[in-house]
Amino acid sequence: MGWGLRIAAGALAATVFLAAVMVWAGLRVAAPGPLREAVTVVVPRGSGLEAIALTLSDAGVVESPLLFMAGARMTGAVRALKAGEYAFAPGVSIDGVLKQLRQGRTVVRRLTVPEGLTVAQVLTLLGEEPALSGEIRSRPPEGSLxxxxxxxxxxxxxxxxxxRMTSAMDAALAEAWSRREEGLPFATPAEALTLASIVEKETSVAExxxxxxxxxxxxxxxxxxxxxxxxxxxxxTDGSGDLGRPLTRADWKYESDYNTYFADGLPPGPIANPGRAAIEAVLKPDRHDFFYFVADGTGGHAFSRTLAExxxxxxxxxxVQRRQTGEGTGN
Structure with a gap:
């Protein structure tokens, strides 16, 4: 056999071998993986292909880091893999893992901010959420979240x-303000927000x-x-949260522009972060002739027209207070 034929035969053999390897690798990439139970894995930002492969291997998601890396190169996904937190199902294939990482199908987490918290309390909530990153550099204005x-x-x-919370509040307030009733005793959205924060703190009963x-x-x-x-x-409390004790008559005399027993009109600003419903309530309040309300022992309030009532x-x-544990507020 001449040298030309030998070279051609060698090239053909190499091509056949390479094709066989590619077929084998393709089958392995598509085959079910070793994971027996669902697992959540964090792929850190800035991770290269090798680091991602080792992270997945350590978590038991893939059996071979080298095979994962080969699969990423075969599919052209090397530069498309996204960092984040991923939930992998049992038996997920390398191909399935690559699809999740390419598409960035990360775990969606939820953080619920209850109505009526002060800004200080919301910042504490954010600070205690371990899945969030970075420091809080400044304290936003009260009522803005x-x-x-x-x-x-x-x-x-x-x-x-x-x-995001600030933007959401701005949008909610602007929308509600645009649909406000006429003749309200406040002139700006900021004043409406202040009153809404008081309503939010006064009652948790939607009706x-x-x-x-x-x-x-x-x-x-x-x-x-x-x-x-x-x-x-x-x-x-200077907006830090709950007082931790019942109010006294001496407290009502506390000299502060925020104390509406001491000062006339609205406080200088909100006393908490009101929800959408409280904002809607002050911009479309019920029309009635009640001037007073007090807790009634059922979770709601008794309303009255006169001081005697x-x-x-x-x-x-x-x-009721004497018969049960707890306390309430009256106005």
Whole structure:
């Protein structure tokens, strides 16, 4: 056999061998993997192909880092793999893993911010969420963070979450303000937000929000002080959270612009972060002639038109307090 034929035969053999290897590798890449139970794996930002392969191998997702790397090169996915937190199903193939990493199908996490928290309390919530990253560099204004359930991915920044909450509050307030009723006793969205924060803290009963808002609207129109206990608590704690004890008559005399027993009109700003429903309530309050309300012992409130009627409701509430553990607020 001449040298030419030998070279041609060798090249053919090499081609056949390479094709066989490719077929074998393709079958292995598509075959079920070794994972027996579902697992969550974090692929750190900045990881190269080898680091990703080793991370997946250590977690038991792939059997061979080399085969994973070969599969990534065969499919052209080397530069398309995305960092993040991934949930892998039992038996997932290398091909399936590569598809998840290419598409960035990361675990979707949820953070729920309840209505009525102060900014300080929301920042604590963010700080305690281990899946978020980065420091909180500044404290946003009170009332500027919309309570809601937020979806995020592992490694998202705390500052980014704050920006999302701020943007959501701006949008919710602007939308509600555009549909407000006429004749309200406040002139700006900021003042509406302040009153909404008081309503949010006064009642957790959805059906009562517009009625409670109507009481405060009546008081503002009548030149009465709002006399809201939550504003006293905010003044005493400087917005840090709960007071940890019942209010006293001395507390009502605390000299602060946030104390609506001491100061006229609305406080200088919100006392918490109100939800959408509370904002809607103050911009579309119930129309009635109630000026007072007090807890009724059932989780709601008893409303009254006159001080004499209110005092009778307060007496009933105090009797309830004596029979059960707990405390309530009255206005």
């Amino acid at each position: 919309l309570p809601e359930t937020y979806h995020f991915s592992y490694g998202d920044s705390r500052e980014g979450m704050i920006a 009562e929000r517009a009625r409670v808002a109507g009481v405060f609207v009546n008081r503002l129109k009548g030149g009465m002080r709002l006399q809201s206990d939550p504003t006293v608590i905010y003044a005493l 209110h005092n009778r409701n307060v007496t009933r509430w105090r009797a």
